[in-house]
Amino acid sequence: MRNYKVNNILRTKLKKGDDLYYSLMNIIDKIPITAGIIIGIGAVQKANIAYFNQIKKEYENFHFNEAMEIVSLKGNISLKENKPFAHIHISLARSDFTVVGGHLLPDTIIYACEIDIIEYDGKAINRVFDEETNLYLWDL
Numbered sequence: 001m002r003n004y005k006v007n008n009i010l011r012t013k014l015k016k017g018d019d020l021y022y023s024l025m026n027i028i029d030k031i032p033i034t035a036g037i038i039i040g041i042g043a044v045q046k047a048n049i050a051y052f053n054q055i056k057k058e059y060e061n062f063h064f065n066e067a068m069e070i071v072s073l074k075g076n077i078s079l080k081e082n083k084p085f086a087h088i089h090i091s092l093a094r095s096d097f098t099v100v101g102g103h104l105l106p107d108t109i110i111y112a113c114e115i116d117i118i119e120y121d122g123k124a125i126n127r128v129f130d131e132e133t134n135l136y137l138w139d140l
């Protein structure tokens with residue numbers, strides 16, 4: 001366990017037509033932010049998300065070619081291979097109000113998106129490969 005204080009809160013609006021995943025990665029890489037959280041709401045024109053199959057121990061991705069609401073976008077920021085890395089999950093509401101969700105991937109296209117990034121003051125956590133899960137997990 002680690003304790004942090006909030007260093008800064010950044011609010012921004014993402015651009016319609018841009019890739020949601022890369023837009024967020026570019027922001028944290030440019031500043032850079034190595035410890036913190038991302039939260040957001042908005043809408044997407046289409047989405048590409050993944051489900052981690054725990055039997056196969058691999059991600060299975062799925063494209064949703066439909067306009068949906070971002071009910072909730074949430075991610076944490078740490079270091080992976082010494083670079084700022086955001087692990088982001090997203091819940092999306094379809095036109096019939098059912099919700100799908102999963103691990104955010106590139107090729108999710110923004111319609112509108114408002115983001116709050118809360119930057120922590122303190123030492124960043126590194127992600128290291130965990131053989132048991134086949135995932136890069138926090139080195140705590």
Ligand code: ZN
Binds near residue numbers: 088
């Ligand atoms: Zn994930």
